[in-house]
Amino acid sequence: xxxxxxxxxxxxxxxxxxLAGPAPLDVLPWGDAGFDALVFVAPxxxxxxxxxxxxxxxxxxxxxxxxxxxxxxxxxxxxxxxSVEIGRQQRIGDGSPMTAYLDEIQSLDQWETSxxxxxxxxxxxxxxxxxxxxxxHIRQHATQRA
Numbered sequence: 001x002x003x004x005x006x007x008x009x010x011x012x013x014x015x016x017x018x019l020a021g022p023a024p025l026d027v028l029p030w031g032d033a034g035f036d037a038l039v040f041v042a043p044x045x046x047x048x049x050x051x052x053x054x055x056x057x058x059x060x061x062x063x064x065x066x067x068x069x070x071x072x073x074x075x076x077x078x079x080x081x082x083s084v085e086i087g088r089q090q091r092i093g094d095g096s097p098m099t100a101y102l103d104e105i106q107s108l109d110q111w112e113t114s115x116x117x118x119x120x121x122x123x124x125x126x127x128x129x130x131x132x133x134x135x136x137h138i139r140q141h142a143t144q145r146a
Contacts, residue, residue, distance in 0.1 A: 045129025076101035
């Protein structure tokens with residue numbers, strides 16, 4: 001099993017974690033509490049691996065699911081489709097989970113806390129198709145820095 005790695009916290013106390021996916025989400029340290037997630041899709045990611053990661057997040061207690069990296073808009077649309085297939089929402093656009101794609105983010109080091117629209121205390125990066133860089137740590141937006 002891929003280990004869950006703490007990658008920092010922000011000025012409002014939100015805690016950020018990362019794992020290489022797809023991976024089971026049944027033992028998250030925050031239990032049943034809601035969380036936001038970003039699926040970062042590397043160019044080398046296998047489509048079935050991305051689908052598996054998305055399905056696990058949709059089935060979990062996610063408030064927001066963001067997609068970034070390779071084909072971010074396609075995978076965003078797939079989150080909406082899978083949410084209907086799984087039964088989390090009745091039709092595309094119902095907003096459970098909320099979704100957004102960040103096509104401007106093509107590497108993990110481009111992400112910063114201003115991209116997190118959700119209000120949950122926990123944020124999970126699921127990285128598909130590459131290892132999590134050892135140097136990856138969240139960056140706070142300039143207006144959030146102390």
